[in-house]
């Protein structure tokens with residue numbers, strides 16, 4: 001009787017062990033820690049605050065058309081001077097080259113020099129505004145631009161997305177090129193056409209621009225969510241099949257052990 005009892009103890013020990021190990025294997029894989037890439041905290045602004053607007057516009061974008069207008073009108077000095085004035089600063093809304101190309105009607109080529117200057121100045125506010133400031137600024141519409149006078153913009157903050165309305169152009173901030181007091185440079189999706197130049201007639205229907213160029217930042221979430229849902233669909237199925245294999249293996253071993261244990265008891 002001594003031998004079968006030992007065997008029984010050993011086999012039930014094995015049974016316990018196997019159910020323990022298989023139980024562990026069968027349990028869904030521990031969730032991989034998805035540590036989001038830490039967004040680097042904005043470095044404390046160094047003492048010399050000089051922000052070279054020409055440099056920022058030439059490396060980001062492409063904003064070459066807007067930069068060319070700034071240089072041909074010499075307004076780059078006005079903008080840079082405002083940027084150098086750290087007491088107030090500047091906020092610039094810059095359309096990409098493609099936005100100027102998409103501007104079929106009205107055309108900028110018919111504008112007088114004064115009108116062109118006003119239109120360029122219309123793309124800036126004589127003060128630094130962080131994106132978070134636009135919620136409050138929206139309550140102060142209409143807001144004066146660097147062009148002064150009746151050259152005003154209306155802002156609305158739609159849960160973090162800043163919308164601009166010039167009467168003629170309704171657009172939004174699609175990305176922040178630079179935003180550190182005293183200089184903010186935001187990319188906008190359209191050229192801002194002031195009502196003061198183009199009149200308060202019926203704004204034209206947005207010209208059918210071939211394939212609107214969306215900034216990568218704005219494009220990313222939709223592409224991600226598509227891929228994300230696809231992978232999240234395929235992932236559980238593969239893990240559940242592993243679980244199935246694990247389960248059947250453990251059931252099988254339990255069966256074998258139980259049978260051998262029963263046989264031992266019979267003897």
Ligand SMILES: *[C@@H]1O[C@H](CO)[C@@H](O)[C@H](O)[C@H]1NC(C)=O
Pocket residue numbers: 052053054055058
């Ligand atoms: C600003 O940047 C432009 C383009 O990189 C450069 O040509 C110019 O010399 C810079 N200006 C100053 C004052 O550093």
Ligand SMILES: *[C@@H]1O[C@H](CO)[C@@H](O)[C@H](O)[C@H]1NC(C)=O
Pocket residue numbers: 050077078080081084
């Ligand atoms: C802005 O400041 C920079 C650096 O101090 C200087 O080189 C540049 O001439 C200034 N530009 C204007 C338009 O004030």
Ligand SMILES: *[C@@H]1O[C@H](CO)[C@@H](O)[C@H](O)[C@H]1NC(C)=O
Pocket residue numbers: 105106107109110
């Ligand atoms: C621009 O001016 C030209 C000549 O004066 C005229 O033929 C054309 O229709 C104008 N274009 C627009 C968009 O006003």
Ligand SMILES: *[C@@H]1O[C@H](CO)[C@@H](O)[C@H](O)[C@H]1NC(C)=O
Pocket residue numbers: 141142153154165166167168
């Ligand atoms: C801007 O806001 C003011 C005040 O709410 C409003 O009277 C004006 O019509 C608005 N202008 C545009 C172009 O939406």
